[in-house]
Amino acid sequence: MSVYSMPLRAAVLATTLSLSALFAAPAQAFSDDEARRAILELREQIKQLTEQNRQARLQLADQLETIQHEMASMRGQMEQLNMKAELQRRANQDKSGSTTDTKVADPQEQAAYEAAMELFRGGKYKEAAGSLATFIQTYPNSALTPEARFYRGSSMYASKDFKGSIQGLQGLIKASPDDPRAPDALLVIAASQIELNDMAGAKTSLQKIVKDYPQANAAETAKSRLKLLQ
Structure with missing residues (x-):
């Protein structure tokens, strides 16, 4: 009653x-x-x-x-925290063993990249995004540029510049669709689209992971998030 x-x-x-x-x-x-x-x-x-x-x-x-709005907001905040934690884990993993095949010959180039990544690991996401943008502009042909693009887009997501994050990471996927970070980039794109209430776009991004990168670890995460969006 x-x-x-x-x-x-x-x-x-x-x-x-x-x-x-x-x-x-x-x-x-x-x-x-x-x-x-x-x-x-x-x-x-x-x-x-x-x-x-x-x-x-x-x-x-x-x-x-x-109450429903508050719960939805809390779920969104939890999703952001989980994504940030995952990106930090990935950044620390890349620090211990870079996924870049080609050795960087220019010590100055390596130093510039590492300085930007230290900002990211320190949670200074806006500064990291700016520093990584400078790196990409200065070294457009570097073997580290795809990695820099990924972390620039991730920094923008972490600082809640969701539109900028989507644009930057879509550039990475377009330029380097076979890069090992491409499926993770799509995960961040989908997370940004959810924050912008673009559920249709998020579903498309997640479905692209499952279709184009079925062997990637991100594919299982994409499947789980697709179920939540149904």
Whole structure:
């Protein structure tokens, strides 16, 4: 039984008993005017109680909607934290053993990249995005550029520049579709699309991972998130 229906039931019961008493009383107990007035008063009471019940229902619906919005916001925040943690894990993994096949000959180039990545690992995402953008512009043909593109897009996601993250990571996938970070880039793109409430776009990005990179670890994550979006 709902919390707001109990007072209404009690009031309606009292009203019913009053009506029963009214009509059970001897005819001479009430004049016609008194009887009509009593009936009108009871009708007004029922009307007021009905309105109170309607208002209670509306208030409860508003409260439920607020709770649902808060829960959705908390899930979004949790998703962002999980994604940030995964990106940090990936960055630390790349630090210990780079996924880049080609050795970097220029120590200055390597130093510039590592300086940008230290900003990322330190959680200074806006600064990392700017530093990585400078690296990409300065060393466009570097073997580290795809990696720099990935972490630049990831930095933008972490700093809530979701549109910039999507644009940057789509550039990585277009330029280097066979890069080992491409499926992870699509995961970040999908996460950004969810934050922008582009659920159709997120589904497309996740489906692309499953279709184009079925052997990647990201494919299992994509399948799980697709189920949540259904």
